[in-house]
Amino acid sequence: MNGPFTASPGTSAVYRATLQALAENGPRRTGITQIARAADTNRPYLYRNWRDAQSLVRQATLHELKRVLTVACDVRDPAPSPHCLTVQSVVRAARLAREHPVVRTMARTEPALVHSAVLRPTTSWHSMVWHWLTEHVTYHLPRGDAQDAATLLVLTVALPYALTPPTEGTDEAAERTATNVRLASALHAVLGLPTPCPDCTPPPAGHPHRPTAVTAHPQDTDSFRGSTPSPSSR
Structure with a gap:
């Protein structure tokens, strides 16, 4: 059974990669290319699931914020x-x-x-x-x-x-x-x-x-x- 801040395995992996890219590059230098590299996947896969890098960053960081508040x-x-x-x-x-x-x-x-x-x-x-x-x-x-x-x-x-x-x-x-x-x-x-x-x-x-x-x-x-x-x- 999923916990209070659990996403599907594939989505969780991409969210982790997005956070990793943000931590390494900063928000303005994090794009689909950096996220795909961190996730060990390709750009077409990400574009099939997210409209653009901004949408993915928003979802990943909101998901992480929810986790932080839950842990608190x-x-x-x-x-x-x-x-x-x-x-x-x-x-x-x-x-x-x-x-x-x-x-x-x-x-x-x-x-x-x-x-x-x-x-x-x-x-x-x-x-x-x-x-x-x-x-x-x-x-x-x-x-x-x-x-x-x-x-x-x-x-x-x-x-x-x-x-x-x-x-x-x-x-x-x-x-x-x-x-x-x-x-x-x-x-x-x-x-x-x-x-x-x-x-x-x-x-x-x-x-x-x-x-x-x-x-x-x-x-x-x-x-x-x-x-x-x-x-x-x-």
Whole structure:
């Protein structure tokens, strides 16, 4: 039985290849030729199944975003309080996004796209995130103006964190912890939750780390890493 973000085997292979090409070349230099090479297939096969490279990139990245958001909600015990769980899900989703190879390459090669994504949240990718936020973060608010206002605040606060990759050459683990704490504090303020929160604050030095929703685990990986099987037999 297919999981929540499972495509057919042939399509999954092409999506992985598309993400790989994006991570290697950046969005403006990724075309059908680069994707076909990464997928170990040919251009006619891709054109039979997708109108053009833009359509394929859109589908592959939306599919990957859905996977990231699904993984962000996969909580390990012991779970924090419900409201802090929503905060930690957003923090984890933002971390998975900013550490994703596609986002890293986009930020390096096309900073104008990142700037636009932060300031003009009106794309299909933003719509998917908006729906996820209303289902998992602002669900407790009455639908309408109150929920829309809170969802927009959360999206506005989280987007810069999600689209600003770690600084190259720095201690990524330390930067990750500091970034997660700043974002969690900001989200607590936006959602009217008390700070500092024991469920979201890292334990003191020398104390064992609590396994919470923002702790990395095996699913915190990029789905397209590894070999890409040929889809030509689909």
